[in-house]
Amino acid sequence: MGEGRGLINLSADAVVVGAGIVGLATAYYLARRGLSVVVFEKNYVGGGSSTRNAGRYRVHFGNRENTEFAIKAIKRLESLSGELGWNGIFERPGYLWLVRREEVLKRYEELNNELWKPLGIPVQILTVDEIKDRFPYINTKGIVGAVFGPQDGAFHHDYIVMGYYTKALDLGVNILEYSEVRGVGIESGKVVNASSSNAFVRTRSIVFAAGAWTGELMKSLLNIDVPIRPVRREIGITEPIKPLINTYVIDTETNFYVGQTMRGEVLGSVELEDGEGFLPYGNTLNWLIAWARETVRLIPSLRDIRVMRIWSGYYEMTPDHSHIMGRLDSWPEGVYVLSGFSGHGFMFGPYAAELLVKYMVDGVMDSLMRPFLPQRFVTGNLIKEALVI
Amino acid sequence: MMSKRPWVAEELGRGNYGVMRSSRYGEPRGFLCCEWWCEGYWASSGYYNLCGDKPTMPRKTTSVPSILRGLAKPSSFPRNRLLILLWPIIRERVRESLNRSSIDELPAISAKTEYVKVDSDVLVVGGGLAGLSISRELAKLGFKVVLVEGEDYLGGHLIVDDVEIRELGRGNEFVNKLGREVENLVTVYRGVVFDGFLEDSVTGHSRDFTKLYIFSYKYLVLAQGFREVPLVFPGNNTPRMITGLSALKLVKWWGYRPRRLLVWGSDDWGVRVAMNLAQQGIEVYLGDNSAIIRSDLYRDRVGSSDVKVLIGTNIVDSKDTGDGLRIVLENLRGRKAKIRRREEVVVDAVVSAARLPVIDLPAQLGASIVYAPEIGGLVPRRGFTGDLGLGNVYVVGDAGGLLPEFLVIRQARVTALSIGAREGLVGKDDLDREVAEFKKDLVNTNSSYYNVLLRFEQGLHGTGYYAEPNVTHVPMWAAAGTTEDVERAIKGADKQYLCFCEDVTLGDVLEGIKVLMHGREVRVKVLHGEEEEYKSLKLPSMERIKRVVGLGTGPCQGKFCLVSTNLILSFIYQKKPGEFGIPRIRFPETPIPMATLAGGE
Numbered sequence: 001m002g003e004g005r006g007l008i009n010l011s012a013d014a015v016v017v018g019a020g021i022v023g024l025a026t027a028y029y030l031a032r033r034g035l036s037v038v039v040f041e042k043n044y045v046g047g048g049s050s051t052r053n054a055g056r057y058r059v060h061f062g063n064r065e066n067t068e069f070a071i072k073a074i075k076r077l078e079s080l081s082g083e084l085g086w087n088g089i090f091e092r093p094g095y096l097w098l099v100r101r102e103e104v105l106k107r108y109e110e111l112n113n114e115l116w117k118p119l120g121i122p123v124q125i126l127t128v129d130e131i132k133d134r135f136p137y138i139n140t141k142g143i144v145g146a147v148f149g150p151q152d153g154a155f156h157h158d159y160i161v162m163g164y165y166t167k168a169l170d171l172g173v174n175i176l177e178y179s180e181v182r183g184v185g186i187e188s189g190k191v192v193n194a195s196s197s198n199a200f201v202r203t204r205s206i207v208f209a210a211g212a213w214t215g216e217l218m219k220s221l222l223n224i225d226v227p228i229r230p231v232r233r234e235i236g237i238t239e240p241i242k243p244l245i246n247t248y249v250i251d252t253e254t255n256f257y258v259g260q261t262m263r264g265e266v267l268g269s270v271e272l273e274d275g276e277g278f279l280p281y282g283n284t285l286n287w288l289i290a291w292a293r294e295t296v297r298l299i300p301s302l303r304d305i306r307v308m309r310i311w312s313g314y315y316e317m318t319p320d321h322s323h324i325m326g327r328l329d330s331w332p333e334g335v336y337v338l339s340g341f342s343g344h345g346f347m348f349g350p351y352a353a354e355l356l357v358k359y360m361v362d363g364v365m366d367s368l369m370r371p372f373l374p375q376r377f378v379t380g381n382l383i384k385e386a387l388v389i
Numbered sequence: 390m391m392s393k394r395p396w397v398a399e400e401l402g403r404g405n406y407g408v409m410r411s412s413r414y415g416e417p418r419g420f421l422c423c424e425w426w427c428e429g430y431w432a433s434s435g436y437y438n439l440c441g442d443k444p445t446m447p448r449k450t451t452s453v454p455s456i457l458r459g460l461a462k463p464s465s466f467p468r469n470r471l472l473i474l475l476w477p478i479i480r481e482r483v484r485e486s487l488n489r490s491s492i493d494e495l496p497a498i499s500a501k502t503e504y505v506k507v508d509s510d511v512l513v514v515g516g517g518l519a520g521l522s523i524s525r526e527l528a529k530l531g532f533k534v535v536l537v538e539g540e541d542y543l544g545g546h547l548i549v550d551d552v553e554i555r556e557l558g559r560g561n562e563f564v565n566k567l568g569r570e571v572e573n574l575v576t577v578y579r580g581v582v583f584d585g586f587l588e589d590s591v592t593g594h595s596r597d598f599t600k601l602y603i604f605s606y607k608y609l610v611l612a613q614g615f616r617e618v619p620l621v622f623p624g625n626n627t628p629r630m631i632t633g634l635s636a637l638k639l640v641k642w643w644g645y646r647p648r649r650l651l652v653w654g655s656d657d658w659g660v661r662v663a664m665n666l667a668q669q670g671i672e673v674y675l676g677d678n679s680a681i682i683r684s685d686l687y688r689d690r691v692g693s694s695d696v697k698v699l700i701g702t703n704i705v706d707s708k709d710t711g712d713g714l715r716i717v718l719e720n721l722r723g724r725k726a727k728i729r730r731r732e733e734v735v736v737d738a739v740v741s742a743a744r745l746p747v748i749d750l751p752a753q754l755g756a757s758i759v760y761a762p763e764i765g766g767l768v769p770r771r772g773f774t775g776d777l778g779l780g781n782v783y784v785v786g787d788a789g790g791l792l793p794e795f796l797v798i799r800q801a802r803v804t805a806l807s808i809g810a811r812e813g814l815v816g817k818d819d820l821d822r823e824v825a826e827f828k829k830d831l832v833n834t835n836s837s838y839y840n841v842l843l844r845f846e847q848g849l850h851g852t853g854y855y856a857e858p859n860v861t862h863v864p865m866w867a868a869a870g871t872t873e874d875v876e877r878a879i880k881g882a883d884k885q886y887l888c889f890c891e892d893v894t895l896g897d898v899l900e901g902i903k904v905l906m907h908g909r910e911v912r913v914k915v916l917h918g919e920e921e922e923y924k925s926l927k928l929p930s931m932e933r934i935k936r937v938v939g940l941g942t943g944p945c946q947g948k949f950c951l952v953s954t955n956l957i958l959s960f961i962y963q964k965k966p967g968e969f970g971i972p973r974i975r976f977p978e979t980p981i982p983m984a985t986l987a988g989g990e
């Protein structure tokens with residue numbers, strides 16, 4: 001690694017790779033602890049998955065580790081508007097999981113009794129009549145019951161990204177857009193610099209928060225394996241109408257989901273198996289038709305509504321659908337990862353960033369962080385899912 | 390189509406120009422556009438078929454008291470401390486206050502919908518002069534051509550144009566005849582909207598929403614022409630602004646009888662709009678901020694017509710007085726101007742003939758969009774043959790840059806021969822000869838036309854050897870004008886609406902830029918010694934601006950605002966339009982109902 005000829009020469013206490021929600025939050029919390037930070041973003045701020053998601057959060061997960069993490073993380077998330085000075089447009093319309101098989105409903109009940117109730121986040125198990133009563137727009141044919149999580153909610157991703165962005169700038173974080181990370185300099189097992197397409201930074205720490213790209217980047221730059229693979233998913237939004245869908249509806253059999261935004265747009269998708277890897281940000285008629293059919297089947301009144309816009313983005317999947325945070329002793333000193341959120345990056349990112357920063361700066365590992373260390377892929381001690389929800 | 394008098398014509402007849410209400414503030418909204426692609430804009434406020442005989446409107450419209458307007462502004466709404474504090478209490482009210490239709494008010498979609506597969510050698514999108522011309526040429530070469538037109542009629546803008554056009558005669562006669570000829574030669578789908586591109590399909594849908602078309606083609610020709618967009622001037626949200634094409638349709642087909650109109654835009658089309666309206670006995674003013682009438686072809690004819698000319702002026706204020714729109718115009722060149730001219734006119738409405746090439750589809754396909762002020766601002770980069778360099782996609786006519794009609798016809802022939810040559814149906818010599826003729830005509834008409842296309846072919850489009858934005862076709866905002874003019878115009882930024890779907894003003898956008906620049910004030914006036922710093926100053930992209938203020942996120946998909954905002958910002962900050970870029974244009978071009986997509990029943 002040369003000394004950065006022709007590049008902007010900088011020095012910083014830490015470099016963060018990726019200016020999505022996770023990277024920006026990490027940069028902000030590092031800066032708040034007095035560290036100088038440079039952020040490399042290969043595109044524009046939020047250009048990856050942070051601005052392509054459905055903007056929903058939940059505390060209910062199919063295992064203890066994620067649920068405990070979520071309870072804390074969501075509390076943090078919901079407190080952000082005031083702290084960041086940007087309105088996150090938070091609301092709690094809840095999540096409604098529609099169930100089409102009795103045995104699945106039973107598993108939910110068990111999960112509620114064994115996990116969610118004891119943790120103080122009970123869900124309501126609804127009968128078909130109760131569904132009809134509370135969510136009259138749903139076609140209950142084939143549905144045996146539902147699980148309603150009133151603690152779950154929605155937010156506006158763009159404003160939270162902007163909040164972290166402006167707050168980070170306030171603290172002097174240097175956010176470089178269109179600056180793609182190119183190399184990490186290691187000397188005697190320690191990080192000494194990091195460079196991008198247009199900058200060279202002397203630093204002792206680098207945090208990989210590059211979402212779906214993290215696995216590929218860490219492999220190519222440092223030959224480190226973190227099992228994060230991109231999975232493309234398509235999503236769409238309709239023209240706005242008066243409020244109708246008063247919760248976030250998920251069909252547990254078809255992986256269909258639908259909700260309504262504050263502006264009135266109906267947002268949703270049906271998740272089809274798509275190829276892996278960095279497929280282009282495109283859409284398919286195959287998906288579009290499947291989505292429209294599921295929408296009309298489950299909520300017949302939506303047949304007259306018009307699809308306004310569709311797009312796609314990547315989930316950053318790990319083998320146990322849980323994020324990876326921290327570092328391994330076998331890695332060069334100063335290399336950290338905060339990624340692989342498997343679709344929960346916006347819900348968990350801010351809190352996870354705070355915990356990671358605490359670990360980086362104070363060396364204190366929060367007990368909530370421990371299950372998510374990269375160590376688990378070495379020992380094979382993965383997070384077990386009682387129910388994929 | 391010509392017989393049924395639309396509801397909106399009745400309303401205008403009784404002086405009600407504010408037929409719609411904005412979604413955010415609920416104030417009367419009088420920008421009127423009676424073309425198929427405007428449906429998205431209407432839908433943002435819950436209106437449908439506004440120019441049909443029975444439009445759908447929200448049962449209940451609300452309005453925000455002016456005292457709360459400041460809080461609701463797109464630029465301050467997400468950051469207002471009071472709103473953040475009160476959010477849990479007020480969010481339901483905010484949600485309910487937006488003017489939208491409820492689900493049961495939406496126009497019902499037929500119970501039966503179907504998918505229709507359409508195969509072709511060449512698919513032509515757009516049935517105006519360019520699309521018709523190339524369809525005829527291609528059919529003559531033996532291609533199986535399918536033409537898709539969003540309107541229920543062929544002929545595009547010329548359909549209502551009675552003025553003599555060089556080498557064509559009367560526009561409407563020419564295009565009517567051409568349309569009939571083409572309908573006998575190729576398969577024509579009228580009233581079909583082209584949706585755009587998916588990975589596995591290219592689709593369209595019928596405007597009655599009963600059919601989803603799935604197209605296959607070997608070559609694609611984009612001939613979508615130009616679009617007239619809302620003018621941007623202080624108080625342009627005041628009810629009373631109509632696009633040129635809509636105004637002509639309203640007057641000629643539906644008996645709208647205004648006494649006085651101000652037509653803005655003095656290129657070929659603008660002048661013809663003015664002359665057409667004057668022919669109908671309407672008192673017409675023709676305004677533009679150019680130094681002279683832009684149109685080379687009609688400059689002399691305007692002088693000898695009844696049209697009153699207000700060239701070299703900007704609209705600095707406007708107000709709906711109830712019985713007319715009072716407009717104040719001032720000449721350019723700022724305070725230092727020796728002659729200060731101030732005019733006031735009262736008109737029934739402003740007619741926007743500010744036109745921009747339709748670049749959505751090339752942009753969606755990933756063609757590079759470049760800045761060429763000579764031919765209309767932002768255009769897809771293409772060669773003399775219209776080849777977009779994407780393999781099998783061509784652009785003809787105004788969608789590829791605004792050219793006089795006889796050159797459009799000429800280019801359509803070049804493009805057809807070029808496709809023919811690729812298929813071995815046309816000899817290379819024949820194509821070369823035709824291209825040479827086309828080049829000669831370009832040079833003879835206006836050498837800058839030739840130069841700009843040459844620049845595209847030779848790849849100099851990005852080098853920026855030409856002057857900084859000299860934006861001729863920006864709605865109202867002029868090429869001419871000093872820093873003082875810009876500073877003065879920006880003073881009214883909060884009253885100049887850019888995005889009519891989401892009520893985003895120029896002021897909101899400038900504020901959004903300031904936020905994205907971390908509070909750094911970007912001054913319009915650059916002092917000596919600051920040039921270098923200013924040049925290296927990187928302003929935020931339109932993609933990010935969009936995410937801060939919601940510009941272009943309504944159901945019209947930014948058709949009304951994205952290009953004009955880009956050009957206006959480039960002009961204000963003296964940056965190249967490419968530095969701001971335009972946000973990614975997504976599928977579909979125009980909203981499609983779920984029922985149409987789901988098919989069957």
